[in-house]
Amino acid sequence: MLFDCQRVNNKAKPFENKESQMLAKQEGIAVISHDNYILFPGVTVRMYLACQNANTEWPHYLRVGNEVVYALKYDGSQMSYSTSKEDMPSEILFGFYSIGTVAKVRSFQQLSDTRICFELEGLVKCHIKEIDLKRQKAGMQIPIATDLIRQIPGPAVAANSQKTRAEINSIKISLAALTDKVPALLQNEDFTALARELKNADSFQKEIDIIRKLIYLISSRYLKKLVPGMESIQELLAKKSFEEELVVFNGLLSKGLRSQISQKPQEIGQEQGVKVGETKAPENPQHKARLDKCAEVAPNLRPADRTQLEQWIKNYSSPKISPQHDAAQQKYCDLIDKVLEYPWGKRTEDCFDFDEVRKKFDEELYGLETVKREMYGIIAVLKQRRKANLLGSPGDILCLVGKPGVGKSVSIIVLAHAIGRHYQGINLGGINRIEDLTGQQFTFVGSTPSFINGAISQSGVINPIIALEEIDKMRGPWGDPSAELMLILDPVRNHEIRDKYFPDPIRFDYGEVLFICTANSLTGIPPALLSRMLVLEIPGYATEDKFNIAQKYLIPRWAKETGLAQLAEYQIDSEAIRRIIAEYTEQEPGVRLLEHKIKGLFKSIAVAREYHGKMLDKVVVTARDVPNLVSIDKSPCSIGFRAKI
Template identity: 30%
Template sequence: MLPLLPLESGPVLPGLVAHMQIPKGRAVRAVERAEKQMVGLLLPKRQLRALPPPPDSEDAAEIVYAAEDLHQRGVSAKILKKILLPDGTMSLLVHGVSRFEVGMLVQSEPFLTAQVSYFEDLNARDPEVEALARQVLMQVKQLSENNPFFTDELKLALINAPSHGALADMVAFSLNLRGPDAQGYIETVDVKERLLKILVFLKKEQDVSKLQKKLADEVESRVAKFQREYFLKEQLKTIKRELGMEEDDKSREKRTLEERLAKANLPEHARKVADEELHRLSTIPETSPEFNLTRNYLDWIAALPWSKQSTDNLDLKNARRVLDRHHFGIEKVKERILEFLAVRKLKPGYEGSILLLVGPPGVGKTSLGKSVAESLGREFFRFSLGGMRDEAEIKGHRRTYVGAMPGKILQGLKRVGTNNPVILLDEVDKLGASYQGDPASALLEVLDPEQNHGFLDHYLDIQFDLSKVLFIATANTLQTIPPALMDRMEVIELPGYTEEDKVEIARRYLLPRQRKANGIEGHAVEIPDETLRVLIRSYTREAGVRNLEREIANLARKAIKEILTSKGRTKVHVTRRTLEKYAGVPRFRFGEVETQDLVGVTTGLAWTEVGGELL
């Protein structure tokens, strides 16, 4: 009779000494009461169930098992040494004795005990067994070249094995069999069959070892190649450095920044800061995050146009031609801009007020700013202030923040490359304010001629002269502009266009533009002034001409479709009668009084932003 223990690790085979750990509970009780220190070791059929210990306990989980959870064939072993561990488990050193098969179950509590029958090796003296044993030794010898488990001591032990069955068991133990392979090998009593199984296992192990060696060789060759290239490059760098032929990346980058800073012609106060940062850069390791931050800061200093400016074209006749070419009407506005340029011609350093163009949408405020830049021959930069809530958009972020960068003003100067561009501050009446700051207050310094010669961006933290920049702001209304900000600008109102102005603009600018945009050649689509006037009165109601251009684009597209779908038709002439066919039902009534007199109702006139209206 033998007490039965579950063996959750690799198998213990006859004639071999192995270390094993048994779980807390009935397995430990079986070892403590084992007669002659003999136990039966069986592999489980499935994963055994574990009972978790109490929450505050440091004991290991108790493994629950029954006879039906274990295989019927196993190996008996003699306990050489046992140690009870603090968590309730036990560490054993055992010596495998013989294969056995479980017979009748004697008891299941407090531990499993059963009657067993032992097996002897079969066909141990078969002539083929000797040949198989030699083949196994040959395979082990080949495998030992790649597999570290097959040491010289193991090969010597295999040669001196007392029997061929013991030889097979020693090799199987070294292969560390698991699961069905391990159980199948334990159940094999015939020595010849055991050796054949060992040869199959060795062949699989040899294939895996060859693949492992191939992968290891590939990795090693790549590493060796990289290391060789690295050492050669370092040697080449050292040789060139000694000969004064080349410098390292850090020195080359520092030298490039020095050259760029020298070309930037920095003022004295900026030159001093740049020199301090350059010295700091040379002391920072390339792997430090501060290195990239300092390098980016110096890159911004070198990229700004400190002394680079464009030459103004102060020819008033040219300015008049440019304004007339892009804008029709608004004579008072044009005259005011020409007066502004005339003063600049007589006094180039004139630091007059900043222009604020106020008018309804679509009257040409933004395009007027572009025309001013074109007439002066200056670069043009526009950015919208609509919805802006963070003052850092104007004055930049401080360098202590991750991802910090200068504000829009300095970004625009870097983009245009000159320090005297025309900067258009669009939609200044739509500035917002939040807990992040008030951008309108940040603009006070930018737009004040008494202060902007020393504009201080939070990121750069160096005074930059904005007095040469021509600022033009645009707005739809004056009601939402803070008084302090409006006080720094000269307001130029752009009234809405009259009906005659719109007809002229449509004929001169909008219709030719839509012909070109839609690929219309020549005069394939004709819209006479009479039709344009009806289009303005009955389909649009605005101070500008944006919706008028949309309606003209709609007519052009429908006319093109009609030309392409009608055979032999090459031209479309849109008249008053055919207008409704292309543009749809009129949206507005114009100049119509009530057809019948109504009690308590009179006819009146009203003024709106889009023109006069009958009431």
């Protein structure tokens, strides 16, 4: 059910023009009844209904712009439309309440042969007096109201009523008291926003609209469970006047408030699964761990964050192990754990020894002088900022652009190792929802914090280096991820980032994270995002560069990885390396395929050594051996090489 309320004119007539009025007189107006939705004037509701033959009658009556009547289904009996009026209460008419709401169809969608979705905008209350029984007996699924002559007076009539004003003031007081008794209500953003609007409303009409939206919201299954005494809240729709709605709603709120105040400690224990006279439940070790962790991180939290976290632990983290599983309580416990997992105030000390940094870069990277020079500049600025007792990262966000395999990700990893920071990589190529960067509200099934928040928590410190890879491949059919990424990368605004998984007022500081982006091309990056980054384009490698990289980096690395460097002597001729480059990787701008071929070469040598055993003590690879050695598809006995016995 979608909560999408909007303001409409409550003084609208049941039929907006003469044509629709004539149609209603000739054909009548369709009546839609259900027991799971509540529709007031001024509220727009999206409904999903299951029905037979959805492709016959429904599209005709639910055309966009048509007017229908929505009435609450009466669930007190199993009455059918053919039941006579004498057998029903006076306010019940053929299985639904006679008081309903005239609504305009805003959208209609046929999901399947038996399921439809439509959106109704409530216009004005009405009184259904007659139903066309002939059509019902003929097998029509939709009741047709043939007599809708009475229009319920709008709420503006009661604007100056002292009784109405007293009821509204009482509702405001009851809502404030109820939120104190049921803290879980404050975690619903829609409820807190409406309660705040009602408190600050400056006109009677606004108060009416907000109260009706609150009634609709509380009628949802999730909130109705939290607020006691709201089982019959849907029946407010069947009240003839707004004054009656106020009186009943106020009574329901007061009843719920009284039940919270009068609840005894024994009853609370029974609700949690501990019966009177039963043995004491065992201690919950997770509760103590949460308290200890909260005390540890408290000095690094904002006052509002600390207060909220302590309140959550007090309300939802039970000191005893309860045998009764509460899904809502478990969600809050997961939320608490996620807050405590974040590395509040923990950071690594940077290494600013430039001799060691240069040595590390030269050992791990070949060429890339422009990239090295820029990263030396980042390190120098970080060093100066630390001397000036300034936290946070330099303002420029570096973006490395180049074809696959030219060394973009490796450069960032080497930078992290050189200055002693934790490294986390996030591939944005698969991101197509804005929720991946903003997080999704924790109450949803399967919801998680944002990828950025998760990466920082996984690193264990608040100042890791995070590589945002393939930012040119972000796609956003459900929101624009690049818009949220601009906020995250903005050094002015990223000190108080809100992750939507965590309710207000929790905020996170991303200011000390060193973000570096990578992309294969500039064409897929939005101009607004591109303007916030310092772009370094990395060209492809020439043949001689590939030869040097293979000889100095790739061959020693894979000889060590496969164990051949310790167990056997090996020699790979330079002509063999040049043949691999010329015949297999000439068209590749990077060295990724070259590394795969060299890895395959060492795998083939390892297989052949296992096949020949101790006879193979030294391996000499020539250019002639390359076709058989770059792949292990060949039989071990067919691999050609020169061996020293």
